[in-house]
Amino acid sequence: MEEQVVGSTSSASNMHEVGNENSNPYRNMVMDAMRMSEDNVRECPIVEEEPNADATRFFDLLRDSVKPLWDGCTNHSKLSAVAQVFTIKSDHGLSEAGYDKIIEWAKSILPEGNRLKENFYAAKSMMKPLGLGYQKIDICPNFCMLYYLENAEMTECMTCGHSHYKPRTGRGKTLVAYKKLRYFPITSRLQRLFMSPRTAEHMTWHQSHHAVDGVMVHPSDGEAWKHFNSMHPPFSAESRNVRLGLCTDGFNPFGSFAAPYSCWLVILTVYNLPSGMCMRSEFMFLSMVIPGPSSPGRNIDVCLRSLIDELM
Secondary structure: OOOOOOEOHHHHHHHHHOOOOOOOHHHHHHHHHOOOOHHHHHOOOEOOOOOOHHHHHHHHHHHHHHOEOOOOOOOOEHHHHHHHHHHHHHHHOOOHHHHHHHHHHHHHHOOOOOOOOOOHHHHHHHHHHHOOOOEEEEEOOOOOOEEOHHHOOOOEOOOOOOEOEOOOOOOOOOOOEOOEEEEOOOHHHHHHHHHOHHHHOOOOHHHHOOOOOOOOOOHHHOHHHHHHHHHOHHHHHOOOOOOEEEEEEEEOOOOOOOOOOOEEEEEEEEOOOOHHHHOOHHHEEEEEEEOOOOOOHHHHHHHOHHHHHHHO
């Protein structure tokens, strides 16, 4: 959270009750997601004022990270149970109906008074503050322009003249764009790399590691990296400045036997990190999903405007 958390006496008291669980990975997950540190929590002033909405969500998640799934349970908290079932759903492609059936069965064998969320909707609402937020940005179906910022209210493409919105049907009043891309902001995820002690110490590795002449084990050993440093001395002088690699590729989300469809992903890699870390999936950040059915081709730079604006 960007602002100092101010809570009521009762809120601060609850906060300190859960403040000594440093070994709890789910508590750490909440701290990382809400951009809080242990110092912020410990130093939170006690004042007679109701906490704001962000602070309330933060305290609720902290309590859920240590509250047992049922009274007497020692191996699962309310948060850990939901997080692990979410992981199973994702890994095995369960439908929402399948998720609800599993939860219904699980609750029938758990002790009375268990705190497992009763369905997917309730669990999703609980986990939402930890989720990956994104922006929907309308785009010309021919990838000519984004309906973004100063162009957001335009009704047709300034290049090809294609309509921004589909024709209205029936009595519907909602305007529906022909095509939307999903943009996942990167700033908060990069900030978390510096906030977590597990990754912060590695964010200057690209400058501090010992390079062997003639051996390239990381992009920082290459001539292109050294040339960039020579062209931008102020940027390269600060080892904590973030170096990103961008890659993109298309795939058919409906399978190889479905009708031709090309959906494109834009992924960022953090090259500050060591070779053994920067190419691991947890440090490759999904930045954008560009919808099909056709490829953006050379116009992919149009799609990247929101990313470029954020990095600038």
